[in-house]
Amino acid sequence: MDIYKKYGHQLPFLFKVLSVNKPLSIQVHPDKSLAGQLFKTRPEHYPDSNHKPEMAIALTPFTGLAYFRPHDEIINFAKRYQQLGDLIGIDLLAEYESANENDRAECLKKCFVKLLKEPQEIIADKIKSLLEMAANDNGDNDLKIFSEIASEYPGDVGSFAYFFLNHVKLEPGQALFIDVNQPHCYLSGDCVEIMACSDNVIRAGLTPKYKDVDLLCETMTYKPKSIDEIILKPTLKDPFTCLYSPSVDEFAIEKIEIDGNQSKTLEYRFEGLHSASLLIIIECGSARINPTVKLKKSNIYFIPPGLNYVVTEIEGKFLAFRAFIRQ
Numbered sequence: 001m002d003i004y005k006k007y008g009h010q011l012p013f014l015f016k017v018l019s020v021n022k023p024l025s026i027q028v029h030p031d032k033s034l035a036g037q038l039f040k041t042r043p044e045h046y047p048d049s050n051h052k053p054e055m056a057i058a059l060t061p062f063t064g065l066a067y068f069r070p071h072d073e074i075i076n077f078a079k080r081y082q083q084l085g086d087l088i089g090i091d092l093l094a095e096y097e098s099a100n101e102n103d104r105a106e107c108l109k110k111c112f113v114k115l116l117k118e119p120q121e122i123i124a125d126k127i128k129s130l131l132e133m134a135a136n137d138n139g140d141n142d143l144k145i146f147s148e149i150a151s152e153y154p155g156d157v158g159s160f161a162y163f164f165l166n167h168v169k170l171e172p173g174q175a176l177f178i179d180v181n182q183p184h185c186y187l188s189g190d191c192v193e194i195m196a197c198s199d200n201v202i203r204a205g206l207t208p209k210y211k212d213v214d215l216l217c218e219t220m221t222y223k224p225k226s227i228d229e230i231i232l233k234p235t236l237k238d239p240f241t242c243l244y245s246p247s248v249d250e251f252a253i254e255k256i257e258i259d260g261n262q263s264k265t266l267e268y269r270f271e272g273l274h275s276a277s278l279l280i281i282i283e284c285g286s287a288r289i290n291p292t293v294k295l296k297k298s299n300i301y302f303i304p305p306g307l308n309y310v311v312t313e314i315e316g317k318f319l320a321f322r323a324f325i326r327q
Contacts (some may be wrong), residue, residue: 003274003275003325003327006249007325010197011197011275011276011278011325012196012197012249012250012251012325013194013195013196013197013250013251013323013325014194014195014196014197015192015193015194015251015278015280015321015323016192016193016194017059017190017191017192017193017280017282018056018186018190018191018192018193019189019190020062020186020187020188020189020190020191021188022152022188023149023152023153023185023186023187023188023206024185024186024187024206024207025158025185025201025203025204025205025206025207025209026065026158026161026183026184026185026203026204026205026206026207026216027183027184027185027201027202027203027204027207027216028180028181028182028183028184028202028216028219028220029051029052029053029054029178029180029181029198029200029201029202030046030051030052030180030181030200030202030219031051031180031181032049032050032051032180034219035048035049035050035051035052035198035200036049038200039200045210045212046200047199047200048197048198048199048200050196050197050198050200051180051196051198051200052180052195052196052198052200052201053177053178053179053180053195053196053246053248053250054177054178054193054194054195054196055175055176055177055178055193055194055195055232055244055246055251055253056170056175056176056178056186056191056192056193057173057174057175057191057192057193057244057253057255057321058170058171058172058173058174058175058189058190058191059172059189059190059191059192059282060172060189060190060191061169061170061171061172061189062169062170062174062186062188062189062190062191063167063168063169063170063186063187063188063189064167064168064170064176064184064185064186064187065161065162065165065166065167065168065183065184065185065187066165066166066168066176066178066182066183066184066185066230067165067166067182067183067184067224067225067229067230068108068164068165068166068183068222068223068224068225069163069164069165069166069224070224070225070226071096071101071104071108071224074096074108074111074163074164074224075093075096075097077142077163078093078111078163079093081130081133081143081163083126083127083129083130084126084130084160084163086126087114087115087118087122087123087126087160088111088114088115089114092107092110092111092114093111095107095110096108096110096111105222105223106222108164108222108224109217109220109222111164112164112217112220112222113217115157115160115164116157116204116205116213116216116217117213118157120155120157123155123156123157123160124154124155127150127154127155127156127159127160130143130146130147130150131147131150131151134146134147135147142162142163145162145167146159146160146162146163149162149187149206152206153205153206153207156205156206157204157205158185158204158205158206158207159205159206161183161185161205161206164183165183165184165185166225166226166227166230168227168230168231170189170191170231173234173242173255173257174231175231175232175233175234175244176230176231176232177230177232177246179248181219181220181221182220182221183216183220185206192253192280192282192321194251194253194323195251196248196250196251197250202215202216202219203216204216204217232244232246234255237254240256240257240258240268241254241255241256242254242255242257245326246326248326249325249326250325250326251323251324251325251326252323252324252325252326253321253322253323253324254321254322254324255319255320255321256268256318256319256320256321256322257317257318257319258314258317258318258319259317260285260315260316260317266314267310267311267312267314268310268311268314268318269308269309269310269311270289270303270308270309270310270311270322271308272305272306272307272308273303273305273306273324274305274306274324274325274327275305275324275325275327276302276303276304276305276324276325277302277303277305277322277323277324278300278301278302278303278322278323278324279300279301279302279303279320279321279322280299280300280320280321280322280323281295281296281297281298281299281300281301281319281320282297282298282319282320282321283297283316283317283318283319283320284296284297284314284316284317284318284319284320285314285315285316285317285318286313286314286315286316287311287312287313287314287315287318288311288312288313289301289309289310289311289312290309290310291310291312291313295311295320303322
Protein backbone atom coordinates (compact mmCIF):
# COMPACT_ATOMS: atom_id res chain seq x y z
CA MET A 1 0.00 0.00 0.00
CA ASP A 2 1.36 3.43 -0.96
CA ILE A 3 0.58 5.23 2.30
CA TYR A 4 1.52 8.69 1.07
CA LYS A 5 -0.60 8.32 -2.05
CA LYS A 6 -3.58 7.19 0.03
CA TYR A 7 -3.36 9.56 3.01
CA GLY A 8 -0.99 12.38 2.01
CA HIS A 9 0.56 14.26 4.94
CA GLN A 10 -2.28 13.40 7.32
CA LEU A 11 -2.43 10.55 9.80
CA PRO A 12 -5.80 8.84 9.15
CA PHE A 13 -6.57 8.20 12.81
CA LEU A 14 -7.36 9.97 16.07
CA PHE A 15 -5.45 8.58 19.06
CA LYS A 16 -6.29 9.52 22.65
CA VAL A 17 -6.82 8.51 26.25
CA LEU A 18 -10.51 8.38 27.20
CA SER A 19 -11.85 8.46 30.76
CA VAL A 20 -15.51 7.44 31.06
CA ASN A 21 -17.32 8.28 34.31
CA LYS A 22 -20.90 8.04 33.01
CA PRO A 23 -22.49 6.16 30.11
CA LEU A 24 -21.86 7.64 26.68
CA SER A 25 -24.55 7.66 24.01
CA ILE A 26 -26.08 4.64 22.28
CA GLN A 27 -24.54 5.10 18.86
CA VAL A 28 -23.29 3.69 15.59
CA HIS A 29 -20.85 5.04 13.03
CA PRO A 30 -21.84 4.82 9.35
CA ASP A 31 -19.81 3.04 6.70
CA LYS A 32 -18.09 5.07 3.96
CA SER A 33 -20.95 4.77 1.49
CA LEU A 34 -23.57 6.08 3.91
CA ALA A 35 -21.19 8.68 5.35
CA GLY A 36 -20.72 10.11 1.87
CA GLN A 37 -24.47 10.38 1.34
CA LEU A 38 -25.07 11.97 4.74
CA PHE A 39 -22.29 14.49 4.25
CA LYS A 40 -23.88 15.64 0.98
CA THR A 41 -27.42 15.87 2.29
CA ARG A 42 -27.08 16.65 6.03
CA PRO A 43 -23.63 18.16 6.70
CA GLU A 44 -24.92 20.02 9.75
CA HIS A 45 -25.17 16.66 11.54
CA TYR A 46 -22.69 14.52 9.60
CA PRO A 47 -19.69 16.76 8.85
CA ASP A 48 -17.45 14.48 6.75
CA SER A 49 -17.58 11.59 4.30
CA ASN A 50 -15.45 9.09 6.21
CA HIS A 51 -16.27 5.99 8.22
CA LYS A 52 -15.25 5.61 11.87
CA PRO A 53 -14.26 2.14 13.05
CA GLU A 54 -12.69 2.34 16.52
CA MET A 55 -10.79 0.33 19.11
CA ALA A 56 -10.50 0.71 22.89
CA ILE A 57 -7.70 -0.84 24.95
CA ALA A 58 -8.46 -0.87 28.67
CA LEU A 59 -6.12 0.90 31.08
CA THR A 60 -8.34 0.17 34.09
CA PRO A 61 -11.31 -2.19 34.45
CA PHE A 62 -13.51 -0.94 31.60
CA THR A 63 -17.14 -1.66 30.75
CA GLY A 64 -19.36 -1.01 27.77
CA LEU A 65 -22.23 -2.23 25.65
CA ALA A 66 -21.34 -3.49 22.19
CA TYR A 67 -22.90 -5.50 19.37
CA PHE A 68 -26.18 -7.33 19.81
CA ARG A 69 -26.32 -10.15 22.33
CA PRO A 70 -27.06 -13.69 21.13
CA HIS A 71 -30.78 -13.98 20.29
CA ASP A 72 -31.66 -16.29 23.17
CA GLU A 73 -30.22 -13.88 25.74
CA ILE A 74 -32.43 -11.07 24.45
CA ILE A 75 -35.51 -13.29 24.38
CA ASN A 76 -34.84 -14.51 27.92
CA PHE A 77 -34.58 -10.94 29.19
CA ALA A 78 -37.93 -10.09 27.58
CA LYS A 79 -39.53 -13.12 29.26
CA ARG A 80 -37.82 -12.45 32.60
CA TYR A 81 -38.78 -8.77 32.83
CA GLN A 82 -42.42 -8.16 31.99
CA GLN A 83 -41.75 -4.46 31.43
CA LEU A 84 -39.44 -5.25 28.51
CA GLY A 85 -41.78 -7.96 27.23
CA ASP A 86 -44.67 -5.48 27.25
CA LEU A 87 -42.68 -2.98 25.20
CA ILE A 88 -41.84 -5.61 22.59
CA GLY A 89 -45.32 -7.12 22.63
CA ILE A 90 -46.52 -10.69 23.10
CA ASP A 91 -47.01 -11.45 19.42
CA LEU A 92 -43.68 -10.05 18.27
CA LEU A 93 -41.83 -11.80 21.08
CA ALA A 94 -43.49 -15.09 20.15
CA GLU A 95 -42.53 -14.56 16.50
CA TYR A 96 -38.94 -13.84 17.52
CA GLU A 97 -38.68 -16.90 19.74
CA SER A 98 -40.16 -19.30 17.18
CA ALA A 99 -38.27 -17.94 14.14
CA ASN A 100 -35.51 -19.96 12.55
CA GLU A 101 -31.97 -18.63 12.71
CA ASN A 102 -32.15 -17.01 9.27
CA ASP A 103 -35.27 -15.02 10.19
CA ARG A 104 -34.24 -13.98 13.69
CA ALA A 105 -32.18 -11.00 12.53
CA GLU A 106 -35.30 -9.42 11.03
CA CYS A 107 -37.26 -10.19 14.20
CA LEU A 108 -34.52 -8.60 16.29
CA LYS A 109 -34.75 -5.49 14.14
CA LYS A 110 -38.52 -5.33 14.60
CA CYS A 111 -38.15 -5.63 18.38
CA PHE A 112 -35.44 -3.00 18.70
CA VAL A 113 -37.18 -0.54 16.37
CA LYS A 114 -40.46 -0.96 18.22
CA LEU A 115 -38.73 -0.29 21.53
CA LEU A 116 -36.97 2.86 20.34
CA LYS A 117 -40.18 4.29 18.88
CA GLU A 118 -42.45 3.73 21.87
CA PRO A 119 -44.01 6.93 23.28
CA GLN A 120 -41.86 8.60 25.92
CA GLU A 121 -44.48 8.35 28.67
CA ILE A 122 -44.72 4.57 28.24
CA ILE A 123 -40.93 4.20 28.28
CA ALA A 124 -40.65 6.32 31.43
CA ASP A 125 -43.34 4.24 33.16
CA LYS A 126 -41.59 0.95 32.37
CA ILE A 127 -38.25 2.31 33.54
CA LYS A 128 -39.83 3.46 36.79
CA SER A 129 -41.30 0.01 37.32
CA LEU A 130 -37.95 -1.71 36.70
CA LEU A 131 -36.19 0.69 39.07
CA GLU A 132 -38.71 -0.18 41.78
CA MET A 133 -37.99 -3.88 41.17
CA ALA A 134 -34.27 -3.22 41.40
CA ALA A 135 -34.66 -1.39 44.69
CA ASN A 136 -36.28 -4.50 46.18
CA ASP A 137 -33.90 -7.08 44.70
CA ASN A 138 -30.24 -6.53 45.52
CA GLY A 139 -29.27 -9.90 44.07
CA ASP A 140 -30.21 -9.19 40.44
CA ASN A 141 -27.01 -7.94 38.83
CA ASP A 142 -28.67 -7.22 35.48
CA LEU A 143 -31.24 -4.96 37.14
CA LYS A 144 -28.43 -3.30 39.08
CA ILE A 145 -26.54 -2.37 35.91
CA PHE A 146 -29.76 -1.28 34.18
CA SER A 147 -30.50 0.95 37.18
CA GLU A 148 -27.04 2.51 37.10
CA ILE A 149 -27.53 3.45 33.46
CA ALA A 150 -31.11 4.65 33.93
CA SER A 151 -30.18 6.83 36.91
CA GLU A 152 -27.82 8.86 34.74
CA TYR A 153 -30.47 9.51 32.07
CA PRO A 154 -33.93 9.41 33.73
CA GLY A 155 -36.68 8.16 31.46
CA ASP A 156 -34.34 7.59 28.48
CA VAL A 157 -35.18 4.66 26.21
CA GLY A 158 -31.45 4.07 25.74
CA SER A 159 -31.37 2.39 29.16
CA PHE A 160 -33.11 -0.63 27.62
CA ALA A 161 -30.13 -1.14 25.30
CA TYR A 162 -28.54 -3.06 28.17
CA PHE A 163 -30.95 -5.94 27.48
CA PHE A 164 -30.08 -6.00 23.76
CA LEU A 165 -26.33 -5.36 23.66
CA ASN A 166 -23.48 -7.40 25.12
CA HIS A 167 -22.25 -6.12 28.47
CA VAL A 168 -18.48 -6.20 27.90
CA LYS A 169 -16.05 -6.11 30.83
CA LEU A 170 -12.40 -5.56 29.95
CA GLU A 171 -9.39 -5.95 32.20
CA PRO A 172 -6.30 -3.77 31.60
CA GLY A 173 -4.69 -4.77 28.32
CA GLN A 174 -7.85 -6.26 26.81
CA ALA A 175 -9.26 -4.59 23.70
CA LEU A 176 -12.62 -4.06 22.06
CA PHE A 177 -12.95 -3.36 18.34
CA ILE A 178 -16.12 -1.63 17.10
CA ASP A 179 -16.72 -1.89 13.37
CA VAL A 180 -18.96 0.44 11.37
CA ASN A 181 -22.75 0.03 11.68
CA GLN A 182 -22.40 -1.68 15.07
CA PRO A 183 -24.26 -0.37 18.15
CA HIS A 184 -22.19 0.48 21.19
CA CYS A 185 -21.99 2.56 24.34
CA TYR A 186 -19.06 2.92 26.73
CA LEU A 187 -20.10 2.83 30.38
CA SER A 188 -17.09 3.27 32.67
CA GLY A 189 -13.33 3.14 32.99
CA ASP A 190 -10.18 4.46 31.32
CA CYS A 191 -8.88 3.34 27.94
CA VAL A 192 -6.60 4.17 25.08
CA GLU A 193 -8.90 4.80 22.12
CA ILE A 194 -8.15 5.00 18.42
CA MET A 195 -10.50 5.60 15.50
CA ALA A 196 -10.52 6.59 11.87
CA CYS A 197 -10.69 10.37 11.46
CA SER A 198 -14.38 11.23 11.41
CA ASP A 199 -17.00 13.05 13.47
CA ASN A 200 -19.92 11.02 12.14
CA VAL A 201 -22.02 9.66 15.00
CA ILE A 202 -25.62 8.41 14.72
CA ARG A 203 -27.21 8.50 18.19
CA ALA A 204 -30.44 7.15 19.62
CA GLY A 205 -30.29 7.54 23.39
CA LEU A 206 -28.40 8.35 26.59
CA THR A 207 -27.45 11.79 25.33
CA PRO A 208 -28.72 15.37 25.17
CA LYS A 209 -27.15 15.63 21.70
CA TYR A 210 -28.95 15.27 18.38
CA LYS A 211 -30.66 11.87 18.04
CA ASP A 212 -31.47 10.25 14.71
CA VAL A 213 -33.47 7.18 15.68
CA ASP A 214 -34.81 6.30 12.23
CA LEU A 215 -31.37 6.43 10.66
CA LEU A 216 -29.79 4.41 13.45
CA CYS A 217 -32.45 1.71 13.11
CA GLU A 218 -31.81 1.40 9.38
CA THR A 219 -28.02 1.56 9.67
CA MET A 220 -27.29 -1.10 12.26
CA THR A 221 -26.19 -4.63 11.46
CA TYR A 222 -28.59 -6.92 13.32
CA LYS A 223 -26.14 -9.77 13.66
CA PRO A 224 -25.51 -10.90 17.26
CA LYS A 225 -22.03 -11.76 18.42
CA SER A 226 -20.73 -13.37 21.57
CA ILE A 227 -18.38 -11.45 23.85
CA ASP A 228 -15.51 -13.74 22.85
CA GLU A 229 -16.01 -12.72 19.22
CA ILE A 230 -15.76 -8.99 19.86
CA ILE A 231 -12.79 -8.88 22.24
CA LEU A 232 -9.73 -8.33 20.05
CA LYS A 233 -6.86 -10.59 21.05
CA PRO A 234 -3.37 -9.08 20.60
CA THR A 235 -0.33 -10.78 19.11
CA LEU A 236 2.81 -11.01 21.23
CA LYS A 237 5.73 -9.60 19.21
CA ASP A 238 8.37 -9.89 21.93
CA PRO A 239 8.39 -10.18 25.75
CA PHE A 240 7.47 -6.50 26.07
CA THR A 241 5.34 -5.72 23.01
CA CYS A 242 1.78 -6.67 22.04
CA LEU A 243 0.26 -5.81 18.67
CA TYR A 244 -3.45 -4.94 18.34
CA SER A 245 -4.29 -5.05 14.64
CA PRO A 246 -8.00 -5.00 13.70
CA SER A 247 -9.16 -5.54 10.13
CA VAL A 248 -9.06 -1.88 9.03
CA ASP A 249 -6.43 -0.02 7.01
CA GLU A 250 -6.22 3.14 9.09
CA PHE A 251 -4.66 1.99 12.33
CA ALA A 252 -2.96 -0.55 14.58
CA ILE A 253 -1.45 -0.19 18.05
CA GLU A 254 1.55 -1.64 19.85
CA LYS A 255 1.49 -1.80 23.65
CA ILE A 256 4.95 -1.64 25.25
CA GLU A 257 5.04 -2.72 28.89
CA ILE A 258 8.24 -3.14 30.90
CA ASP A 259 8.16 -4.19 34.53
CA GLY A 260 9.98 -1.92 36.97
CA ASN A 261 12.17 -4.78 38.18
CA GLN A 262 13.59 -5.29 34.68
CA SER A 263 13.78 -1.73 33.47
CA LYS A 264 17.17 -0.55 34.81
CA THR A 265 19.27 -2.92 32.72
CA LEU A 266 17.03 -2.95 29.65
CA GLU A 267 17.16 -1.05 26.38
CA TYR A 268 14.04 -1.10 24.24
CA ARG A 269 14.21 -0.60 20.48
CA PHE A 270 11.43 1.09 18.50
CA GLU A 271 11.87 -0.32 15.02
CA GLY A 272 11.37 1.96 12.05
CA LEU A 273 7.92 1.54 10.56
CA HIS A 274 6.39 2.05 7.13
CA SER A 275 4.35 4.98 8.50
CA ALA A 276 4.74 7.77 10.99
CA SER A 277 3.51 6.89 14.46
CA LEU A 278 2.36 8.49 17.71
CA LEU A 279 3.61 7.36 21.10
CA ILE A 280 1.56 7.98 24.27
CA ILE A 281 3.41 7.45 27.57
CA ILE A 282 1.05 6.16 30.27
CA GLU A 283 3.59 5.23 32.96
CA CYS A 284 7.25 6.15 33.15
CA GLY A 285 9.48 6.87 36.13
CA SER A 286 12.30 8.03 33.89
CA ALA A 287 13.61 7.15 30.42
CA ARG A 288 15.42 8.62 27.45
CA ILE A 289 15.05 8.03 23.74
CA ASN A 290 18.11 8.19 21.47
CA PRO A 291 19.39 9.47 24.16
CA THR A 292 18.74 13.21 24.04
CA VAL A 293 14.98 13.27 24.62
CA LYS A 294 13.61 12.54 28.08
CA LEU A 295 10.34 10.64 27.99
CA LYS A 296 7.68 11.85 30.41
CA LYS A 297 4.44 10.36 31.67
CA SER A 298 1.33 11.71 29.87
CA ASN A 299 3.34 13.12 26.97
CA ILE A 300 2.76 12.26 23.32
CA TYR A 301 5.64 11.90 20.85
CA PHE A 302 5.73 11.88 17.06
CA ILE A 303 7.99 9.23 15.51
CA PRO A 304 8.84 9.67 11.80
CA PRO A 305 8.65 6.65 9.50
CA GLY A 306 11.65 4.46 8.81
CA LEU A 307 13.75 5.55 11.79
CA ASN A 308 14.93 3.34 14.66
CA TYR A 309 14.91 4.67 18.20
CA VAL A 310 16.31 3.16 21.38
CA VAL A 311 14.84 3.82 24.82
CA THR A 312 17.47 3.77 27.56
CA GLU A 313 17.89 4.68 31.22
CA ILE A 314 14.46 3.25 32.01
CA GLU A 315 13.54 3.53 35.69
CA GLY A 316 10.30 2.22 37.15
CA LYS A 317 7.44 0.67 35.23
CA PHE A 318 7.19 1.72 31.60
CA LEU A 319 3.83 1.56 29.79
CA ALA A 320 3.29 3.15 26.40
CA PHE A 321 1.12 2.75 23.30
CA ARG A 322 2.32 3.37 19.76
CA ALA A 323 -0.26 3.99 17.02
CA PHE A 324 0.52 3.73 13.32
CA ILE A 325 -1.09 3.04 9.96
CA ARG A 326 -1.79 -0.64 9.49
CA GLN A 327 -0.02 -2.17 6.50
